[in-house]
Amino acid sequence: MVHHTMSTKSASASSASSKISSMRRMTRLVAIVGMLAGCASAPPPVEAPSAPVAAAPPAATAEPSVAGAPIVQGKSRWWPVRWSDLPGFEDDVLYEAWNAWLRSCERPPAAFAALCPQVRQLSIAAPSEQRDWMRRNLQPYRIEPLQGPADGLLTAYYEPMLDASRQPTARHTVPLYRPPATLASRKPWYTRQEIDTLPEPREQLRGREIAWLADPLDALVLQIQGSGRLRVAEGDGSQRVVRLSFAGSNDQPYRSVGGWLLQQGAVRDASWPGIKAWLRDNPQRLNELLWSNPRVVFFREEPLPDAELGPRGAQGVPLTAGRSIAVDKDSIPYGTPVWLASTGPTVQLQRLVLAQDTGSAIVGAVRADWFAGAGPEAGELAGRLKQPLRLWALWPR
Structure with a gap:
């Protein structure tokens, strides 16, 4: 699984054991x-x-x-x-x-x-x-x-667990994509900013949507981790949990959004909680933050037969x-x-x-x-x- 380290890249043995035990209960x-x-x-x-x-x-x-x-x-x-x-x-x-x-x-x-x-x-x-x-x-x-x-x-690193919709809604507007058919013919493929702003890549990704998320930062986290789980609301009203696994990238370089904020002196805490806190105070700079990392990951959907x-x-x-x-x-x-x-x-x-x-x-x-x-x-x-x-x-x- 290709991923990037979660710490943006910004307690005793018994406490570690209790954390892992808790994680194992969650994974069940x-x-x-x-x-x-x-x-x-x-x-x-x-x-x-x-x-x-x-x-x-x-x-x-x-x-x-x-x-x-x-x-x-x-x-x-x-x-x-x-x-x-x-x-x-x-x-x-x-x-x-x-x-x-x-x-x-x-x-x-x-x-x-x-x-x-x-x-x-x-x-x-x-x-x-x-x-x-x-x-x-x-x-x-x-x-x-x-x-x-x-x-x-x-x-x-970890597997995010995110709520998603199979169809776009007023709330779920952020798509997660399968690899486009043209991915191998253009290396590197379009950057994150180009995908968001140019008609060519958007057209090549049309019909490749797997599901939609409500939060663009959640989509970025999922791409950084390289895989995750979706609790998907299907069109018929049912809900199921599936895994999204790494299926390719646009071959653009990975850039840490936390590192980008640190370079600007915008934050001292470049952990994900710190990044989210900064974004709550600066919502108008969302795209600027996202586009600082040109790398985009594409996924494939897989069943989740064993949550362990x-x-x-x-x-x-x-x-x-x-x-x-x-x-x-x-x-x-x-x-x-x-x-x-x-x-x-x-x-x-x-x-x-x-x-x-x-x-x-x-x-x-x-x-x-x-x-x-x-x-x-x-x-x-x-x-x-x-x-x-x-x-x-x-x-x-």
Whole structure:
């Protein structure tokens, strides 16, 4: 799923657990960031890390905890460490992550294919058995960039849940589109402003409407996240929940509307709540705000047979709320189990997650977008999460 990080890109372990438990209850009803069903194209092939390459450790970081040369993987350097170096490893509720791992085993990277039968067998094992198995079969590696500081950035994304109408009404005036037939013939396609103001793109999108929303900012959020859920009022008066998944874009560059406001000095709080507050005070500048991001995303509609499952990520498997992350695939291959540690004002996390998605704003060795789930609570978290991050890859021995 192609998305952008929800934090515009502007609490203890128990509090994180309660947040995720709440999210999971929400996802049972309906399913940051994430921010931020699946991609129309098949995910790219996953390659195992290259053979160990000797390299000196960065001057700013300590020597690795165990002997051995690091692995250079794309934009990152992986240092072998001890399991005791992973903060909180003994305390994680592993069965939540095991569900995400089982999803990854539906399309495993080559390096993990041989382990997947054991992963499946351990799905009902005790946490102590799962931890012992991981220690025997996996080697943890601290992920660092080839250059620069070791700490990175954690943001979050989510699936918005929005009310929509199948037909335009006096209130529902903002269309969500399927890809136009001419999308491949013009690259990049028209910008957001051109779509809104020129007759040519409007004509090419006629008849491609999936549904209509009441709030243009909701449509922008949905496009930034890359997927979402609609509670659709049908023409016959019935209502149902469907998923909209990423089906293409106009290939224009993504620009953060929060960043645009910060550059102008219009806000100090560039979170989504801050952006909405600014817009309430400046409604006449709505189009100016929207047009600052020329990128437009097109969708396809899919049924939602299981509200527990998230959209399909770039790995091609459904995401798991609280246990899936989007990464830079050049630094962490899809399907890799990753230990994540982040402490900040929004949430404190020390947990096992799976690298199952990507996003155009997710670039760098120590960079992750955490899938927070679906609905308004997940959106509130995703809209504010922006804090330091450390990552460890767990790779087969």
